Amino acid sequence: MALPSLARYCHFKHHWTFPRVHIKCQRRVLSVWSRAAPQSKSMKRTTALKRGMLVPSPQWSTNYLVGRYLHATQHQLQEVMLTSERYGVQRLPFATVSDADLSFFKHLMPGRVITDSEELKAFNVDWLKSVRGCSKVLLKPQTTVEVSEILRYCNERNLAVNPQGGNTGLVGGSVPVFDEIILSTALMNQVISFDSVSGILVCQAGCILEHLNQYLEELDFIMPLDLGAKGSCHIGGNVATNAGGLRLLRYGSLRGTVLGLEVVLADGTVLNCLTSLRKDNTGYDLKQLFIGSEGTLGIITAVSILCPRKPRTVNLAFLGCTGFSQVLKTFTTCKGMLGEILSAYEFMDNECMELVKRHLKLASPVAESPFYVLIETSGSNSSHDEEKLSDFLEHVMTSNLVKEGTLASEDKKIKALWSLRERITEALTCDGYAYKYDICLPVERIYDLVTEMRSRLGNSAKNVVGYGHLGDGNLHLNITTESYSHALLDAIEPYVYEWTSKHRGSISAEHGLGFKKKCFINYSKPREAVLLMQQFKSMLDPKGILNPYKTLPSKVI
Template sequence: MLIKGARQLIGPFSWPPGSRPFPARPFMRLPLPSLPIPARPSQFCRQLASVGALPQLTKDRYPQVKRGSFSKLEQTHLQFFRDLLGSNRVITDEDECQSFNIDWIKNVRGFSQCILKPKSTEEVSKILAFCNNNRIAVCPQGGNTGLVGGSVPVFDEVVLWTGQMNKIINLDETSGVLVCQAGCILENLETFVGDSGLMIPLDLGAKGSCHIGGNVSTNAGGLRLVRYGNLHGSILGIEAVKADGEIIDCLSTLKKDNTGYHLKHLFIGSEGTLGIVTKVAIHCPSKPNAINVAFLGLKSFDDVLKTMKQAKQQLGEILSSCELIDEASLGLATGHLQLKCPLGVYPFYMLIETHGSNNEHDEEKMNTFLESIMADGLVEDGTTTNEVSKMNNIWALRERITEGSTHEGYIFKYDISLPTENFYSLVPIMKERMGESAKVVCGYGHIGDGNIHLQVIVNEFTQDALNKIEPFIYEYTSKLKGSVSAEHGVGFRKPKYIHYSKSPEAIALMKELKTMMDPNGILNPYKVLPS
């Protein structure tokens, strides 16, 4: 539906050809929207391979990274894996291995010659014990939706893929605690708990492909962190396997367990460098009965900040998402994916979502908020809806930006946290710095929690373009006391820049933990920590 009194409050809408205003209709009790997502990364990589569009090997693009002193695979190693898993769960065919060797945004590519597909914690334990004893490097991989090269090999590491560890073990509907294996796809978990009136407190554009274990290993933030917090708060327990095969059972389902060190936090965000997560216990809040989405057009970033401040004040406990999209980012989704924007062209757009239990109450709060920002002259145009298909259409404009970007050229993508007032400051700076060497410089992301996704798109990767961007972008972030990684992790792309966010003492302690838990360094080498 249109914003209440929109013709008077907001002024005439400019609707693109083939689209129409959202019709007003009574609110119904709705499930959470099923967001459009990109093709599964494995399918995407196979498409790349078929058209000869594979990126350069990581070892050639980044020659300064040297292969560690790990063993090369031999037939005796492969025979052990086959005896343990069976031939059908040990992949050595070059074409089949290809999709596990490349990330879906074409940034990095390894050359693993062996993909292992365990089904149980015990199989993971035996694989790691063998690899540790034989000094075989291992790259854990889930849905392979990462954006910093953390989930694909750098050289010839064995890939341990968790996709067949996809069993839901238990759901306590009273406490809302779900226990499952690490390879469960996020969207499948959402559907499962939804039947019991619950929801997963994490929502990502890649939820149709990503695995919960990968989400935990990268401490994924997602779209609704402003309401439900990050995974450090939602994950109650973890089972993980250390590099030597030892199984660490911290699979508590209690919200309060104050017995000693919280070891689960060692694995949340460690990106598979300290151990491989095999099971997860996650607290699932009640699914909202009322969901409302507003999409707004604004003329300045200052107006965005004022609108966000009022959204937090006036929507309060029902505010679930507060997203910013700039004009160039939106153009990547509408221009390449044939998505329709319900508003005209503006420098900035905001997507604001509420989750609540009473739609009459929520609509009243939303309308009061919209009337307030219109009276203050903050918003030029807008629309609001609580119809599932319309909400999906609006969310697609935000969630498919990265997918649209892959059609534009090579993406240098940065996931950083900045103080809110400086959230968008890097975009104009990078536009000037890159000049005509960049096709697009744009920014979008979670304005509600200070996490911007900055993209610099060029025709093709060049060292000159990289040198213009790095380390400048991290130096700038550090000067503002921001973080060089907000939610995507450090992966392969950022270890040498982690010092911009962590002190030497903190990095030294992390290295000590790595040495203690993985003395041979076989788990996801070349990732997270600087060499």
């Protein structure tokens, strides 16, 4: 760890916790220091250490980038109960894969038809190890034409198909329930074009989000979305699930940034709406129906997406708050004072912090607080941004909204701080079986659900934690136990959905419905809407071969 950046990092920490009058942007703080008493960088560091400041623990520089990678080595593949057994699902009357079918696929894609049961294991189980199918065939097409041929054939043969991207979904949408053929986009990973004037990227669906971001960063652009699973997730899967993530507050949802899609329909028809135009009002916007449809209406094969310029300067503040009302007030203040440079406003409770400390050996950069807030700014002028941030921090500290905080402007430190928030999901999987809820609520009520659930479940749960994208009103409520328990599930559901519905929230803000939540759609959508969705499904996929058992309930509610 280079000293200058550490010194810079530490000084902030120091100035925040002690002489509050000195809370100023980095440049100003350094000038205060130099005016007070000239010190070498190592001296400054020693002074800071002596004053009891927390120094980032060594694992920050080694562990923080692990993230949600598929088949990560730290989790052994345990035998997960079959979804069909755990949930008592009946298989629909699809055909089963025959030798003749395998011959067809092998002829179409030599060497890219996987039938080895060991190799198939990881594709049959979700990342959370919560659902498991028993597919015997995995196909790895490389082109849209191949996807089209596969679907045309499967539709004729009445074979069910489970599209799969990075398999990082959290609602059981990305793995088969029974023996559906898995169609992986892993080999559809080519960038088709990038226009540096407009910032429009066109690429195949299987490109990994982080790879795209790295590719763009070299060209002075970034992807408009960012999420914890970025190291594994595919852009096609992101679009198919309408992924939200960390940058939504700033760059908006995929419904605005996705400009075009190429989709293969259930019968193999290729729908080419892969335009690269910022505006296009010629007829109905068909691509929107596929965004967030979780592979049930068509398979996305290519994406055209509007990418913002890489911000010249990024700052991240990690703050401790004494209560949730302070978290909310800090948010309102922040929207007003940081305005156009605010790019993320995330929160986590102390229970989350305890989990990442315990299971991932990460260290908190600030003293223990009931809540923590991450505020990211991105802008084009570092001194302007630092001044805005400094004014804001001064205000929230002097108003006692924030107890303590630390600030980073160097890339490595920013990533280290972000990892505390991004790796909560991973820490939860280490804690046992995690019951996951992804709720959107009016921001004022967002934490009430965690408090209520904690008191409702008492000792029957190991941990009840809350974190999420507060700027978007999006709470991730997670409940852990040593192992899956049907009784505990009954204590949580449908209570959590009823509570959400009562407060006019959404029972799935960004994760989708997948397999696990499909039967609860009526808590967020009226009957007329669900009926219409079912009509769309019937129209586009009359045999229902695309990702069956997902997204919509099979019967009218």
